[in-house]
Amino acid sequence: AQSVTQLGSHVSVSEGALVLLRCNYSSSVPPYLFWYVQYPNQGLQLLLKYTSAATLVKGINGFEAEFKKSETSFHLTKPSAHMSDAAEYFCAVTLSGSARQLTFGSGTQLTVLP
């Protein structure tokens, strides 16, 4: 079965510092991977997705993620954090051949300190 692990339920960074949110997946077949962001009491918004076209994926708001098959990872990064980046971030995976769509990680709450 597919699964996703997000290391660190809470991450704090200073404004202007590097943001690194970790995501590891378990899958015996090539997955499709997604990062979503959620602001309080709102739905989820797609940041970026990996669909095997390129291992380095650029998304909205300056975020990017790199798919590393050897490490089964899909970590999310942003070079310089902004106060508006404070939110909860979810990594999700879906498998080719699966009809049930996304399996989500437990989420990482990002706090940006002034």
Added chain:
Amino acid sequence: DGGITQSPKYLFRKEGQNVTLSCEQNLNHDAMYWYRQDPGQGLRLIYYSQIVNDFQKGDIAEGYSVSREKKESFPLTVTSAQKNPTAFYLCASSPRGLSTEAFFGQGTRLTVV
């Protein structure tokens, strides 16, 4: 504007009552999903539907029911059999194809009083 509309945004239920959460989309998506969100647990799949008049149980379907009579609509009923219904419920839809992302509604927060 195209999108997914969930209503109501806040819902209060007395113990023992059934309640229905509405989800409507005008994106012409084939697939629709219901997720439950609890703090620290991410999103858990309740039910999903790939096509009208067909739906499948997700990981936590007990105490919930759905219908898919129209492509645009996928209502979720939280029955009295659901022992811990207080949560944030999210509806999503997606086009066909596993590489396509899901689009989410703004959610309904259900509280049992």
